[in-house]
Amino acid sequence: MANFKELGRRVLESQPFSRFLGASLRRFEEGVVELVLEVRPEFLQQHGFVHGGVLSYLVDNALTFAGGSILGENVVTVEFKINYLRPAKGPVLLARAQSLHRGSRMAVCRAEVFEEGEVPRLVAVGQGTIARTGA
Amino acid sequence: MANFKELGRRVLESQPFSRFLGASLRRFEEGVVELVLEVRPEFLQQHGFVHGGVLSYLVDNALTFAGGSILGENVVTVEFKINYLRPAKGPVLLARAQSLHRGSRMAVCRAEVFEEGEVPRLVAVGQGTIARTGA
Amino acid sequence: MANFKELGRRVLESQPFSRFLGASLRRFEEGVVELVLEVRPEFLQQHGFVHGGVLSYLVDNALTFAGGSILGENVVTVEFKINYLRPAKGPVLLARAQSLHRGSRMAVCRAEVFEEGEVPRLVAVGQGTIARTGA
Amino acid sequence: MANFKELGRRVLESQPFSRFLGASLRRFEEGVVELVLEVRPEFLQQHGFVHGGVLSYLVDNALTFAGGSILGENVVTVEFKINYLRPAKGPVLLARAQSLHRGSRMAVCRAEVFEEGEVPRLVAVGQGTIARTGA
Numbered sequence: 001m002a003n004f005k006e007l008g009r010r011v012l013e014s015q016p017f018s019r020f021l022g023a024s025l026r027r028f029e030e031g032v033v034e035l036v037l038e039v040r041p042e043f044l045q046q047h048g049f050v051h052g053g054v055l056s057y058l059v060d061n062a063l064t065f066a067g068g069s070i071l072g073e074n075v076v077t078v079e080f081k082i083n084y085l086r087p088a089k090g091p092v093l094l095a096r097a098q099s100l101h102r103g104s105r106m107a108v109c110r111a112e113v114f115e116e117g118e119v120p121r122l123v124a125v126g127q128g129t130i131a132r133t134g135a
Numbered sequence: 136m137a138n139f140k141e142l143g144r145r146v147l148e149s150q151p152f153s154r155f156l157g158a159s160l161r162r163f164e165e166g167v168v169e170l171v172l173e174v175r176p177e178f179l180q181q182h183g184f185v186h187g188g189v190l191s192y193l194v195d196n197a198l199t200f201a202g203g204s205i206l207g208e209n210v211v212t213v214e215f216k217i218n219y220l221r222p223a224k225g226p227v228l229l230a231r232a233q234s235l236h237r238g239s240r241m242a243v244c245r246a247e248v249f250e251e252g253e254v255p256r257l258v259a260v261g262q263g264t265i266a267r268t269g270a
Numbered sequence: 271m272a273n274f275k276e277l278g279r280r281v282l283e284s285q286p287f288s289r290f291l292g293a294s295l296r297r298f299e300e301g302v303v304e305l306v307l308e309v310r311p312e313f314l315q316q317h318g319f320v321h322g323g324v325l326s327y328l329v330d331n332a333l334t335f336a337g338g339s340i341l342g343e344n345v346v347t348v349e350f351k352i353n354y355l356r357p358a359k360g361p362v363l364l365a366r367a368q369s370l371h372r373g374s375r376m377a378v379c380r381a382e383v384f385e386e387g388e389v390p391r392l393v394a395v396g397q398g399t400i401a402r403t404g405a
Numbered sequence: 406m407a408n409f410k411e412l413g414r415r416v417l418e419s420q421p422f423s424r425f426l427g428a429s430l431r432r433f434e435e436g437v438v439e440l441v442l443e444v445r446p447e448f449l450q451q452h453g454f455v456h457g458g459v460l461s462y463l464v465d466n467a468l469t470f471a472g473g474s475i476l477g478e479n480v481v482t483v484e485f486k487i488n489y490l491r492p493a494k495g496p497v498l499l500a501r502a503q504s505l506h507r508g509s510r511m512a513v514c515r516a517e518v519f520e521e522g523e524v525p526r527l528v529a530v531g532q533g534t535i536a537r538t539g540a
Contacts, residue, residue, distance in 0.1 A: 017186035020177040042155040051152035052195040052212050057188025064187070077187050078511070079534055081216040081351040081397060081486055083378045085371040100395055101355040106483070106536075108353045108395065110380075125370055125378065127351060127397045129484055129534065131511075213376070214399055216351055216486040216532060218513045220506040235530055236490040241348070241401075243488045243530065245515075260505055260513065262486060262532045264349055264399065266376075287456035290447040312425040321422035322469070322482050323462025330457040347457050351486040 004028060008065060011073060018061060021054070025065070031099040033065040039090025049087035050123075056082050059111045059126035062097035067107040067130025070099050078106070080128025088123040092116040097126075106131045139163060143200060146208060153196060156189070160200070166234040168200040174225025184222035185258075191217050194246045194261035197232035201244040202265025205237050213241070215263025223258040227251040232261075241266045274298060278335060281343060288331060291324070295335070301369040303335040309360025319357035320393075326352050329381045329396035332367035336379040337400025340372050348376070350398025358393040362386040367396075376401045409433060413470060416478060423466060426459070430470070436504040438470040444495025454492035455528075461487050464516045464531035467502035471514040472535025475507050483511070485533025493528040497521040502531075511536045 008028030012018050012035075021043070027034035035058060045051040059082050068075045097111035106129055113124040143163030147153050147170075156178070162169035170193060180186040194217050203210045232246035241264055248259040278298030282288050282305075291313070297304035305328060307313075315321040329352050338345045367381035376399055383394040413433030417423050417440075426448070432439035440463060450456040464487050473480045502516035511534055518529040 011181060014181035015186060016177045016179045017188055018180075021188075042151045044151045045153075046146060046149035051150060051192070052199070053152055053156075053188070053192025056191035056195050056215075056217075057186070060187040060191050077219060079216065079218040079484065079513075080191075081214065082191075083214040083370075083397060083399060084212060085378055100353075101392060108355055108484075110395070110397075122371060125380070125397065127353060127380075127395065129353060214349065214378075218505075218532060218534060220513055235488075236527060243349075243490055245530070245532075257506060260515070260532065262488060262515075262530065264488060281451060284451040285456060286447045286449045287458055288450075291458075312421045314421045315423075316416060316419035321420060321462070322465040323422055323426075323458070326461035326465050326485075326487075327456070327458025330461050334457070347489060349486065349488040350461075351484065352461075353484040354482060 008033065008069070011068070021057065023061065026094070028065065028069060030069050031066065033062055033069055033097050035062050035065065035095045037093045039093060049089060050093065052084060055084065055088065055113055055124045058093060058095035058113050059124060062095035062111045063109045063126060063128045064130060066097035066099050066109040070102050071107055071130060071132050074133045075130050076133055078129040078131045080126050082124055082126040084124050086121060086123050088115045090115065094120070143168065143204070146203070156192065158196065161229070163200065163204060165204050166201065168197055168204055168232050170197050170200065170230045172228045174228060184224060185228065187219060190219065190223065190248055190259045193228060193230035193248050194259060197230040197246045198244045198261060198263045199265060201232035201234050201246070202242040205234050206242055206265060206267050209268045210265050211268055213264040213266045215261050217259055217261040219259050221256060221258050223250045225250065229255070278303065278339070281338070291327065293331065296364070298335065298339060300339050301336065303332055303339055303367050305332050305335065305365045307363045309363060319359060320363065322354060325354065325358065325383055325394045328363060328365035328383050329394060332365040332381045333379045333396060333398045334400060336367035336369050337377040340369050341377055341400060341402050344403045345400050346403055348399040348401045350396050352394055352396040354394050356391060356393050358385045360385065364390070413438065413474070416473070426462065428466065431499070433470065433474060435474050436471065438467055438474055438502050440467050440470065440500045442498045444498060454494060455498065457489060460489065460493065460518055460529045463498060463500035463518050464529060467500035467516045468514045468531060468533045469535060471502035471504050472512040475504050476512055476535060476537050479538045480535050481538055483534040483536045485531050487529055487531040489529050491526060491528050493520045495520065499525070
């Protein structure tokens with residue numbers, strides 16, 4: 001398992017945009033992944049909350065990693081949908097995604113984004129399709 | 136119209152995350168908006184293409200601005216869906232969104248993201264719901 | 271609770287399309303609902319599986335009832351997304367939906383559709399927004 | 406073209422659920438299709454409007470046919486998203502779908518549903534992914 005998580009970390013580290021935002025991988029198992037992001041002032045929108053684009057990055061990437069954890073390294077997110085539930089402030093966001101179904105070339109996954117704290121607050125949910133590249 | 140576009144620019148400038156990525160507003164009319172983003176090396180994923188999270192930011196924000204152009208300044212994106220069509224490289228991405236329907240508190244909008252060039256290439260499409268805050 | 275479920279049944283019975291298809295309400299609690307549908311030959315598509323439109327009806331209606339169970343009787347489905355996971359045959363389909371978040375006028379809900387049997391098979395999943403009418 | 410449309414009609418006729426609802430194919434060209442449905446009293450919900458499940462059937466099937474018009478007969482709808490814009494009454498609904506992008510195994514399509522009349526009213530919009538079976 002240590003090696004498997006190391007693989008996930010290596011892929012995340014190889015994404016310039018994920019490094020740019022500072023995302024890290026807390027959990028990477030077959031079908032379940034968790035990404036963590038510390039909110040920085042430049043991640044906000046005009047009302048002082050985390051920008052929707054940051055949350056959609058988290059959902060997109062968590063879905064991709066959940067799909068990749070079962071389909072292999074060469075996957076892309078085909079599509080996803082996100083619902084924003086509450087304004088998020090941070091200081092830390094956790095995105096958890098899991099696979100619901102795996103086909104030969106595609107997987108359907110769901111994701112939740114939480115604002116961490118004594119009581120985690122659910123701030124966004126997503127659902128999407130991951131496919132092997134070339135699929 | 137000049138003042139209206141100025142309003143849009145002011146809102147975009149007041150979003151730290153949009154400034155962080157360097158997005159600019161090319162068009163801002165009632166029900167139709169265009170955002171432009173120059174692709175930087177830190178916006179890529181591990182295969183050298185623009186990260187899905189950057190495209191989802193563009194769709195999210197273009198939808199919000201399209202909704203805001205008809206519902207007023209105080210709006211949020213309730214939800215959206217994105218389909219990724221082709222890998223994008225840049226050097227410039229254009230996100231165009233338009234309103235399809237306006238209710239009293241909500242608007243439904245669509246967005247397309249193009250890689251600019253002699254022949255623009257459609258790289259992602261989205262559809263979502265924008266609501267007045269407090270709605 | 272008996273009266274609450276009776277309220278749900280009354281609403282379902284007042285939907286001509288739900289009567290037309292023969293849907294029934296197995297569970298109706300605050301935030302969690304289950305709809306059941308017996309598959310009839312006229313519900314199929316050309317390959318002998320349940321038509322996607324039947325599954326999307328189930329997701330739509332389960333989401334609406336889940337939202338209605340917490341927002342009250344006068345609600346509409348604003349939007350939803352569905353992923354089809356496997357071909358479904360029946361003979362009985364169960365759609366379960368639950369509320370993930372409730373605002374003053376809107377709720378975000380998720381749904382799963384199962385083919386019942388000794389081992390229930392997940393055949394479709396959905397996520398959507400329910401709003402009070404007038405919202 | 407006459408033969409191509411005939412092919413589309415044959416597929417629609419081979420869908421028991423489409424016959425059950427009475428859908429017909431008005432247009433079937435490469436990448437653009439139109440389905441027509443006469444609203445019957447049993448298609449309504451409790452407030453006298455067309456049930457969302459009927460509109461989602463139309464979006465689902467129009468998307469499938471649009472994808473099938475370019476990918477071939479053996480396709481399935483992988484997923485879609487629908488936004489409901491206005492209550493629909495009929496007496497006739499038109500669903501138009503078009504392909505936005507075609508890959509080797511998948512196509513991304515959009516759909517609009519109109520209530521026909523002197524001035525057609527847009528009542529729902531959708532976006533989804535169609536794939537060749539086996540894909």
